[in-house]
Every structure is written in structure tokens, then in C-alpha cells.
Amino acid sequence: xxxxxxxxxFPAAAALTVLALFLQAAGARAQSVPHSILILPSPxxxxxxxxxxxxxxxxxxxxxxxxxxDGKGQARIVAVRRLWAVFTGYDPRIFAGHRxxxxxxxxxxxxxxxxxxxxxxxxxxxxxxxxxxxxxxPPDDLNYRMPPDF
Numbered sequence: 001x002x003x004x005x006x007x008x009x010f011p012a013a014a015a016l017t018v019l020a021l022f023l024q025a026a027g028a029r030a031q032s033v034p035h036s037i038l039i040l041p042s043p044x045x046x047x048x049x050x051x052x053x054x055x056x057x058x059x060x061x062x063x064x065x066x067x068x069x070d071g072k073g074q075a076r077i078v079a080v081r082r083l084w085a086v087f088t089g090y091d092p093r094i095f096a097g098h099r100x101x102x103x104x105x106x107x108x109x110x111x112x113x114x115x116x117x118x119x120x121x122x123x124x125x126x127x128x129x130x131x132x133x134x135x136x137x138p139p140d141d142l143n144y145r146m147p148p149d150f
Contacts, residue, residue, distance in 0.1 A: 042136040046113045047101035053085040067117045081107050
């Protein structure tokens, strides 16, 4: 009986009005955040959080081969023989939980994130583009995918 009385005092139209006001206030709050806080450049030099470093290692090891392409000429195959992460430091500018930064070492050399590609989603995708966060943008001159004829 009490539930029916509450429904009568708080009709569906009032509930929709409250929801609309809430959404409008949330939108106004989101618009008041400066654009520079929402979209950030990716770290330079490029680095990963611990979780992303482990995911990258697992993905690269499972494929076993990468392609190196500098945007000119033919790509060359790089066999993954040894791959590990190294701690590069602490970056207080990055959001909490991701401030400890790591880089990958491939076959004894620092990972060349801008020129290494992995087979992903039916094509060859740049590793840096693949591991750039949703709220970050990669460098302007980065080729996200290799052309299919390489």
C-alpha cells in the first residue's frame, strides 16, 4: 500500500524532470573542464604503466614477429627473441595508478615504438598507437597502420 502512495506522490513525469536536470548539470560540469586536461599528449619518451607493459609483452610474445617500418621503403621482419620491461621512473603528471612508468627492451635494445608494427585487427598496427591511452594523442607524424602492400 505504501508503494502505491509513493508512486502517486512522485509521478513518472517528475522522475523524468529530475533525470533531465541531473544530466544537464553533469553536462555543464563536464564542459567546464579545460580541454587540455581531458586530452593529453602521450609521454615523451613513450612509456607504459606496469599493467600495459605486461599486456604489451604478452601480446608481442604471443605473435613472435614484429615489422619495422620507418615510413620509407620496405618493412623488415623482427623476430622476438628476448623481451622485458624496465622501470624508467615516476611521472607525477600522469593520472593516479599509472605514474610508475616502464619501457620495453626488445632483443637487448630499447623498443622503437614509433617504427614497430604488430598484426592486429586484420592489418599491421603501430605499437605506440595501439598502447596510447584513450585520453592521449600520439605524435602528429605517426603512421598508425602500414599500407596493406608492404
